[in-house]
Amino acid sequence: METAETPRGASPPPVMGVSPLHAVGAGLLPRGGALHRFANPGRFLRLSGRVQPWLIGAALLTLGIGLPWGLFFSPPDYQQGETVRIMYVHVPMAWLAMGGYTGLAATAILSLVWRHPLADLAARELSPVGAAATALCLATGSLWGKPMWGTWWVWDARLTSVLVLFFLWLGHAALVRAFDDAERGARMGAILALIGAVNVPIVKFSVDWWNTLHQPASVTRLDAPGLHVDILYPLLVCALGFTLAFMALVLARTRAAVMERRIRALQMAAARRAEMPAQGREAELA
Amino acid sequence: MTRKKRRLWVLLLCALGLGSATALTLTAFQDNLVFFRSPSDIARDAPKPDRAFRLGGLVEGGSVTRETAPDGRPEARFRVTDGASTIPVTYGGVLPDLFREGQGVVTLGRLGPDGVFRASEVLARHDETYMPPEVADALKRSGHWNPNQGAAPPAASWNTLEPAPARPRSGS
Numbered sequence: 001m002e003t004a005e006t007p008r009g010a011s012p013p014p015v016m017g018v019s020p021l022h023a024v025g026a027g028l029l030p031r032g033g034a035l036h037r038f039a040n041p042g043r044f045l046r047l048s049g050r051v052q053p054w055l056i057g058a059a060l061l062t063l064g065i066g067l068p069w070g071l072f073f074s075p076p077d078y079q080q081g082e083t084v085r086i087m088y089v090h091v092p093m094a095w096l097a098m099g100g101y102t103g104l105a106a107t108a109i110l111s112l113v114w115r116h117p118l119a120d121l122a123a124r125e126l127s128p129v130g131a132a133a134t135a136l137c138l139a140t141g142s143l144w145g146k147p148m149w150g151t152w153w154v155w156d157a158r159l160t161s162v163l164v165l166f167f168l169w170l171g172h173a174a175l176v177r178a179f180d181d182a183e184r185g186a187r188m189g190a191i192l193a194l195i196g197a198v199n200v201p202i203v204k205f206s207v208d209w210w211n212t213l214h215q216p217a218s219v220t221r222l223d224a225p226g227l228h229v230d231i232l233y234p235l236l237v238c239a240l241g242f243t244l245a246f247m248a249l250v251l252a253r254t255r256a257a258v259m260e261r262r263i264r265a266l267q268m269a270a271a272r273r274a275e276m277p278a279q280g281r282e283a284e285l286a
Numbered sequence: 287m288t289r290k291k292r293r294l295w296v297l298l299l300c301a302l303g304l305g306s307a308t309a310l311t312l313t314a315f316q317d318n319l320v321f322f323r324s325p326s327d328i329a330r331d332a333p334k335p336d337r338a339f340r341l342g343g344l345v346e347g348g349s350v351t352r353e354t355a356p357d358g359r360p361e362a363r364f365r366v367t368d369g370a371s372t373i374p375v376t377y378g379g380v381l382p383d384l385f386r387e388g389q390g391v392v393t394l395g396r397l398g399p400d401g402v403f404r405a406s407e408v409l410a411r412h413d414e415t416y417m418p419p420e421v422a423d424a425l426k427r428s429g430h431w432n433p434n435q436g437a438a439p440p441a442a443s444w445n446t447l448e449p450a451p452a453r454p455r456s457g458s
Contacts, residue, residue: 075418079384084416113293149409150382156321194301198308209312210319211342213392218414224442226414228421232445 041258044118048255055248062241070234077231086144088235091219092242093137097165098200100130100246104172105197108190118254120186121261123193124176125253129246131169138166149213157206158214165203168196322392325371333397341375341403342392342411343368347432350387366391366403373397377405384410388433413437421447 070088077084104126110119141159142152153159172189179185207216218226225232312319322342323333333339349365361378364387375393385391390411395404415438417425422438424447425431431439438444 075420077416078419078422080412080416087416109297112297113290148382148384148412150384151407151409154321154409157319194297195304198304202308202312210316210321211324212321213409213411215412215414218416224440224445226438226441226445227416228418228445228447230418231416 041118041262045255045258048251052248052251052255055244055251059241059244059248062237062244064241066234066237066239066241070238074234075228075230080148083144083147084231086140087231088238089242090137090140090144091235092239093133093140094162095239096242096246097130097134097137097162097169098203099243100126100133101165101169101193101197101200104130104193105200108193108197111186111190112194118258120176120183120190121257122250122254123172123189124186125257126250127169127173127176127189129249129253131166131173133246134162134166134169138162154213156212156214157210158203158212161199161203161206165196165199168192168199172196324368325366325373326368328373328397329371335399336396338394338396338406340392340394341366341373341405342390343373345385345387345389345391346372347387362408366393373403374401375403375405377408379406379408381408382410384412386433388437415441417444 067088071085074085074088076082104123107116107119107123107126110116111123141162145154146152172192175192176185176189179188206212207214219232219235227235322340325341325343328341343366346365346367349363351363353361353363355361355378359378360380361376362381363374363376365372365374367373375395377393377395385408390413392409392411393403393405394407394409397403417438421444422431422433425438425444426433430443
């Protein structure tokens with residue numbers, strides 16, 4: 001996401017008054033409060049700008065270790081042979097698909113209850129990334145299923161519920177962009193995200209509640225992980241790396257969205273000023 | 287403050303309603319959500335003849351025979367077991383790579399009047415065990431595990447086992 005890589009010096013101009021982010025939650029936004037300290041877009045841009053380079057660096061470093069470790073230096077599986085390496089992408093993507101959706105549900109609560117304007121923006125920018133992770137999870141799973149199970153796809157409870165999760169991600173991404181009124185779109189998206197959250201435990205526990213072709217969980221078992229440490233450790237490093245990369249992507253997208261809104265607000269203010277000089281000056285003073 | 291609280295309560299109530307509705311629906315459709323039925327299920331409640339269903343279980347150790355049918359197609363015979371019950375299966379077709387004795391399989395087909403399940407599709411099921419070949423060999427050598435008899439021993443007994451350095455790794 002190069003779009004968000006603005007130089008540190010180009011920090012946002014101090015025109016808080018015209019930011020539409022304040023207009024979105026207008027009237028309901030109380031002053032102060034821990035949650036709302038980050039609702040200020042200027043503060044968010046400043047803070048996230050400081051975090052972002054570290055986040056990207058950590059993601060690149062972790063993936064730079066985890067992926068070669070998993071894809072080249074870890075042992076093959078006694079049964080699956082080299083095909084086991086698909087897991088180093090598949091499992092992190094599956095976790096991100098579910099964890100990301102839990103995050104989407106959290107933004108929905110923030111949006112519906114506290115009318116947190118940044119939560120709406122984050123949700124809007126989160127869903128395409130989540131959809132991509134879920135698509136990768138499905139694609140890699142299918143590639144693994146053909147040589148191992150003997151089929152690309154079956155309609156068992158795990159695979160079907162993950163496909164539903166993919167459609168929920170896509171539906172959210174489309175719904176929040178389907179309204180001329182951005183606030184209305186965000187409200188609808190938040191409701192969809194909360195309804196869809198029912199699917200997350202179904203995905204997770206489908207392999208325990210019903211018998212499926214998909215195997216039960218290996219890492220998060222009650223006794224001990226069913227993976228040998230030579231396979232488990234690179235998997236955990238890959239999962240951490242992909243998670244950091246996911247967070248960096250969403251953060252960069254959200255920063256870009258905040259800046260986009262600010263630019264649009266400035267352009268509109270400038271246009272108003274050019275049209276009606278007297279009123280424009282008023283808006284600037286407000 | 288009160289408006290926020292009210293919204294939070296409405297949301298919690300909605301979540302509770304939605305959650306219970308989903309739980310009830312899933313419980314009601316329990317039987318339709320299972321991907322396969324075990325030999326014990328079939329023994330307890332045999333499906334109507336000529337009705338296709340999926341039978342799942344472990345391939346019984348020592349039960350696999352591969353023959354060539356009169357029309358020249360390969361035909362495999364094996365028994366699928368879940369420990370309590372066993373059902374003989376015939377299948378004419380290519381078996382997946384993971385198919386072996388002791389492996390979990392899911393077969394789609396019909397139960398004949400002779401009690402033999404005629405499969406039109408055999409899928410291998412993978413269990414939640416991932417280990418390097420050296421570790422599997424070590425377990426087999428030490429007598430802790432015979433793959434033909436089923437799943438690997440509890441993971442805690444082997445998942446930190448140091449594989450013997452005798453065999454070079456076949457990765458490339």
